[in-house]
């Protein structure tokens with residue numbers, strides 16, 4: 279088994295350079311390792327299930343660029359599509375065929391989506407979707423759930439997941455209080471709280487936005503009936519339902535979370551709008567929002583809600599996204615399921631053997647481990663876990679050549695390129711990491 283020392287001199291040298299010119303040395307906060315300590319690894323290449331860092335060490339990658347790399351790194355067909363697209367030109371600032379083909383692929387996969395608009399990031403997708411919902415309904419309030427993350431949109435940062443959870447922030451400085459007042463934050467999976475807020479303020483609520491199955495406070499799937507309640511209550515009050523599938527989209531199934539929960543989950547009908555990102559960009563900056571044609575018709579140039587982007591529908595990004603989706607076949611989803619089964623079973627057995635309290639939660643091929651007893655159903659229960667135990671586990675895995683998300687509040691991601699050799703490397707590292715977690719486990723109030 280690979281064993282690496284904890285210090286990483288080449289990464290540290292790059293971090294020192296980065297710190298001089300970039301806040302925290304990183305371009306997205308969770309990457310900085312602040313929640314687990316130590317030196318973030320600066321990667322130089324990725325191939326299949328592996329990443330190689332600046333010190334020449336190879337890691338099994340269980341981050342997969344936070345979800346997009348569903349086929350693994352440098353997948354030959356995606357690489358070829360990108361190379362061909364780049365040969366034809368980098369950006370046209372005009373419509374081009376790949377944009378149409380990618381939109382057609384999304385519409386074909388997610389049945390309720392009639393039209394999409396392409397953007398460059400998940401943040402842009404959610405920001406645009408809530409503007410569209412406000413324009414369509416003529417209302418201003420937005421309901422979101424604690425622990426859900428929808429990108430760094432001002433009004434959606436309240437009690438958000440991901441880095442906001444990792445660093446235990448209530449929200450973000452720099453968001454005007456008037457804007458924060460337009461957002462109502464509710465506990466996830468709490469139907470009475472939802473009904474109560476709609477009974478009081480339903481006529482002013484433009485939309486409820488939810489992660490289709492949250493993965494930014496760790497993985498916390500909706501309890502049976504919760505998604506149906508979201509649809510029922512929003513429909514009763516004339517508000518839109520926005521399902522944020524930036525993380526789950528095209529990963530949990532061909533049609534994302536909707537493909538798993540589908541009509542049965544939504545019961546009274548599909549969401550009005552969806553947001554997508556990550557997998558549909560194949561590792562490049564492409565994202566989308568879409569849904570009902572009558573709502574999408576409100577967008578400029580056909581309607582009064584303005585939304586635009588210089589690089590939206592970029593030909594290289596759309597080529598990568600299209601090639602990725604075209605290769606996300608049934609076999610890919612079968613393999614993602616097998617890898618997830620093997621890893622979640624292995625993690626559970628190793629932690630059981632070491633006597634470490636834990637619960638593993640999963641949504642398709644997204645999963646995470648909470649170092650605590652009992653199911654996690656919302657942000658409060660997600661926070662009541664032993665973060666130092668996670669940090670010890672994380673570092674032991676890293677020293678053994680397995681790259682996990684550097685936060686207890688993030689999903690782990692696998693790819694279809696995780697073959698048996700890569701899975702075995704992870705499984706071999708688990709007993710030592712479980713022992714490290716056992717040693718670190720502290721008694722906390724739960």
Ligand SMILES: Cc1ncc(COP(=O)(O)O)c(C=O)c1O
Pocket residue numbers: 399400401402404427428429430489494522523524525555556565
């Ligand atoms: C559910 C969800 N929505 C939105 C976003 C924002 O996407 P991006 O980071 O591409 O802006 C993310 C991830 O960051 C996400 O996980």
Ligand SMILES: N[C@H](C=O)CCC(=O)O
Pocket residue numbers: 306307308309344427440441494525688
């Ligand atoms: N949880 C985030 C997105 O899903 C992680 C990506 C980031 O913010 O860097």
